[in-house]
Amino acid sequence: MSRADQEPQPAGQRPKRRRRTPDEARREALVAARRLLIESGPTAITLKAVAGDIGVTHANLIHHFGSAAGLQSALMGSMVRDLTDALAETVVLLRAEAGAPRALTDSVFDAFDKGGAGRLAAWIVLSGDLKHLEPVRAAVQDLVNAIHERLAEGEATRHRITGAVLFMALCAFGDAVIGPPLRDMLDRDEDSARRIVARFLPSYFQ
Amino acid sequence: MDQQTQFAFRPRRRRRSPEEARTLALARARELLIENGPDGVTLQAIAREIGVTHGTLLHHFGSAGALQSALMAAMVKDLTAALATAVVHVRSDNGARRTVVDIVFDAFGEGGAGHLAAWIALSNRYEHLEPVREAVGELVEALDEKVRAVPGAPRHIPSALLFITLCAFGEAVIGGPLHDMLGRDRDSSRRLATRLLPTFL
Secondary structure, eight states: OHHHHSSSOOOTOOOOOOOOEEEEHHHHHHHHHHHHHHHHGGGGHHHHHHHHHHHHOOOHHHHSSHHHHHHHHHHHHHHHHHHHHHHHHHHHHHHHHHHHHHHHHHHHHHHHGGGGGGHHHHHHHTTTTGGGGGGHHHHHHHHHHHHHHHTTTTTOHHHHHHHHHHHHHHHHHHHHHHHHHHHHHTTTTHHHHHHHHHHHHHOOOO | OOHHHHHOOOOOSSSOHHHHHHHHHHHHHHHHHHHHOGOOOOHHHHHHHOOOOOHHHHHHHHHHHHHHHHHHHHHHHHHHHHHHGGGGGTTHHHHHHHHHHHHHHHTTTTSSSHHHHHHHHHHTTTGOOOHHHHHHHHHHHHHHHHTTTSTSSSSOOOHHHHHHHHHHHHHHHHHHHHHHHHHHHTTTTHHHHHHHGGGGG
8 A cells, every 4th residue: 555545635635746745845955955056156046946946836945944044054954964974984984994094084075075065164154154063063073082092092182183183174175165276276186185184194193 | 629629528537547447446346355255246346336337347357257256366466476575485484484374374364365265166156267377377486486596495386385275275264163163272273284384395
């Protein structure tokens, strides 16, 4: 028996097209909004553009998100979750392996690069809505702790580790947002920022 | 009769040369950037500020994206002038390293170049970046020239510029929340960049 049979339907009301559950509609809208952000920038995320993209009405989107600001806020929330998940993967990597400088660097760079997390962070700051970055705090602190555990027997103090994370995050964020045009202007290859960070990282852990 | 014609064509107010108009517009754009952030740098706002029409500004710059790019290029040119002197002493003088770092971090931070670069990147307006590319090329060339004249000065100008720009940009945009999350003081990114700069020598 399909789910539709189990759910009571108001008499005489037959949906003319595929119905989305509220969850599906929200999810699809957020996927479309993320694509608009990455392709065309924050000003492209309008209710009209997203509604057109997923084939619902403007009013329907208002129902789900309240307003354009509500949609943007939901998008920030979902992308920040992806960023914190990616940082958590770095923590897993650190706990599983030796956490070689290059692997650690790649993991942090990927966290900011994948799914537009770096661009998202820039957008949050430019919009002045810093509270959306708050969930990243715990992920960043987990990362500091994981590096600390890994290197507990060494000389690395907590202060040095926060310095290393600061350094990695600044470069990874910068590379994700302005890296492509900047590297091109300076005639550096795609990998150059990662190499610089991986080269300097050990100096923090000694 | 000649006199009369002349009188009739006398300009009612002082005319600006195209170059003057561009310079004035860019100066005002820079102030607007610092006051209101990158989305405040619109052709309309600048036109109002300097008392020309939107159409006139459009004629000078072509589009808002091109104006933002011209502004970014002007900022890189200022960096070139400021860095050319400081870079000579980078190897011999520890204070000079900090000066180099401060010049770049100030331009990206208080100068607004960081937020502007983020805005340009977010909008994917890469089609207007030619003036910025030229200015960056001139920056590399100017620093290279300075450096070649001084034995033992930094050799890897493009790598050093990539490193310091990423740090200064990152600091300008996410430095505030990041320092707070890590329990670090605001100056730590500059100290970090100062400490690592000599490794490019």
